[in-house]
Amino acid sequence: MEDYPRNLAEFETRFSTEAACREYLVRLRWPEGFRCPRCGGRKSWPVRGVLLQCAACGYQSSVTAGTIFQDTRKPLMLWFRAMWAVTSQKNGASAIGLQRVLGLGSYDTAWTWLHKLRRAMVRPGRDRLSGAVEVDETFWGSEEENVRGRQTEKKSLIVIAAQEDGGGIGRIRMRRIPDASAGSLMPFIEEAIEPGSVIHTDGWSGYDRLKSMGFRHRITLLKGQKASASELLPRVHLTASLLKRWLLGTHQGAIGREHLDYYLDEFTFRFNRRNSRSRGKLFLRLAEQAVAVGPAPYQSMVKRAPMSVGGDHNI
Ligand SMILES: [Zn+2]
Numbered sequence: 550m551e552d553y554p555r556n557l558a559e560f561e562t563r564f565s566t567e568a569a570c571r572e573y574l575v576r577l578r579w580p581e582g583f584r585c586p587r588c589g590g591r592k593s594w595p596v597r598g599v600l601l602q603c604a605a606c607g608y609q610s611s612v613t614a615g616t617i618f619q620d621t622r623k624p625l626m627l628w629f630r631a632m633w634a635v636t637s638q639k640n641g642a643s644a645i646g647l648q649r650v651l652g653l654g655s656y657d658t659a660w661t662w663l664h665k666l667r668r669a670m671v672r673p674g675r676d677r678l679s680g681a682v683e684v685d686e687t688f689w690g691s692e693e694e695n696v697r698g699r700q701t702e703k704k705s706l707i708v709i710a711a712q713e714d715g716g717g718i719g720r721i722r723m724r725r726i727p728d729a730s731a732g733s734l735m736p737f738i739e740e741a742i743e744p745g746s747v748i749h750t751d752g753w754s755g756y757d758r759l760k761s762m763g764f765r766h767r768i769t770l771l772k773g774q775k776a777s778a779s780e781l782l783p784r785v786h787l788t789a790s791l792l793k794r795w796l797l798g799t800h801q802g803a804i805g806r807e808h809l810d811y812y813l814d815e816f817t818f819r820f821n822r823r824n825s826r827s828r829g830k831l832f833l834r835l836a837e838q839a840v841a842v843g844p845a846p847y848q849s850m851v852k853r854a855p856m857s858v859g860g861d862h863n864i
Contacts, residue, residue, distance in 0.1 A: 552576070553833035560633055560829070568598065570625035574612045575601075577833075578840040586610050612840070617665045619844035623658075627651055631662050632839070636831035640799045641815060667811040669839040670818035678720055679743040681713040681767075683782045684750050686729050687789040689796065689809065705806050707792075707813065708734060710741050711784035713749075718784045720821045723792070723813045725806075731755045735762065749782065792816050 552573075554560035564570050575583070583593045583601060590605035600609045613619055618628060634642045634650055642650070648659035690704030708726050712719030722741035726733040734755045742748065744763035750756040752770045759766040769781045795816055796802055804812055822831050 551830070551833060553827070553829040554633075555827055555829050557633075557637070560629075560637075560832075564626060564629045567625055570629050571599070571612055573836065574616075574618075574625070574840055577837045578612055578616070586615065615843060616840040617669055617842060617844055618839065627653075628662070629836075632666065632832055632835050635663070635666055635815075636819075636835055637828045640795060641819060643799050643801070664808070664811055666835065666839065667815045669835055669842050670814045672834075672838055673841065677743045678710055678712045678722060678741055679746050680719070681747040681749060682710050682742050683713065683785045684708065684710045684734075684738065684742075684748055684756070685782050685785040685789075686726070686734075687785075687792075689793065690806075705809050707789075707809075708737050709785045709788050709792075710738070711788050713784060718788065721788050721817055723788075723817060725809050725813065729753065729755050731758050738762075738764070751782065788820070791820070 554563050564573070582591055584591060585593065585603035585606060585608055587608040587610075588603060588606040590603045592604035593601040594604065596602045596609060600611050602609045613621065613625075618625065621628065630651055631642075631647060634647055642663070644656060644660040644663055647653070647663060648656050651659070653659050686706055686708045688704045689707055705725050706727070706729060707723055708729075709721065709723045711721045722737075724737050724741075726737060731754075735758060738748065738759070739762065742764070745765070747765040747767055748756070748759055749767040749769065750759075752768050756766065756768075792813075796804060796812060800812065818835075819831070822834070825831060
């Protein structure tokens with residue numbers, strides 16, 4: 550039985566204290582019970598309500614150590630509200646929106662929190678797409694109009710894989726790539742798609758090696774046909790347009806190129822769970838993964854927040 554809040558009222562009742570939030574994380578992090586990070590011991594007792602002391606070796610750890618919540622000086626209740634804001638809304642939350650809804654003093658904090666949460670949106674060891682999968686690239690960036698074909702200058706190139714599910718889209722994967730060469734496309738495909746799957750592309754030479762790599766390859770040539778690219782690879786193109794709408798709408802396009810990958814992860818996380826019975830389930834997945842991935846210190850992610858208001862790095 551999966552344990553998650555079904556709606557806002559349940560969320561607010563459930564996570565109204567620090568202890569309740571911590572207890573939830575403990576159960577997600579150690580579903581089979583506590584394990585000492587130093588000696589592997591299974592018995593512990595609480596210290597000051599915050600730490601767990603190993604009965605065998607005396608080591609004191611906290612449920613947040615080694616997770617994205619490590620070293621936070623803000624209450625877990627606030628983090629839980631952030632996770633709820635990101636998962637309960639159809640389009641997630643922007644940094645400005647999160648700052649406002651949580652009453653955070655600084656934009657940087659909201660921005661950093663969203664980026665930390667995005668790192669928890671890719672499940673380590675997730676399985677690959679299979680069956681029939683459309684693959685194509687799309688551009689993101691302001692100079693899009695002036696550059697032809699597959700050249701990239703100040704634009705970012707994104708490769709998208711969209712699984713066919715009858716006439717609709719199953720799951721997706723996407724990644725920013727430096728160029729559309731086979732050397733950039735093939736590693737993405739190997740990581741994202743099961744060998745033996747049917748990969749449907751246009752006639753671009755960057756995909757020529759697919760057969761030799763153990764995939765089946767269906768090519769639809771665009772040249773000389775009346776149909777547009779969006780009709781020939783409709784799932785990839787629908788995904789691309791939804792992605793761009795989200796980047797421009799929710800985030801108003803204010804995204805540094807170096808951070809684009811994390812936005813792709815967030816889009817993918819939400820898209821692949823769009824048919825989930827309950828938004829609370831997304832909250833559960835995010836919280837689960839937040840204690841499963843390592844911390845992302847502020848310095849490691851700040852090449853620079855796109856906008857900086859004040860110098861409060863009390864995150
Ligand atoms: Zn121990």
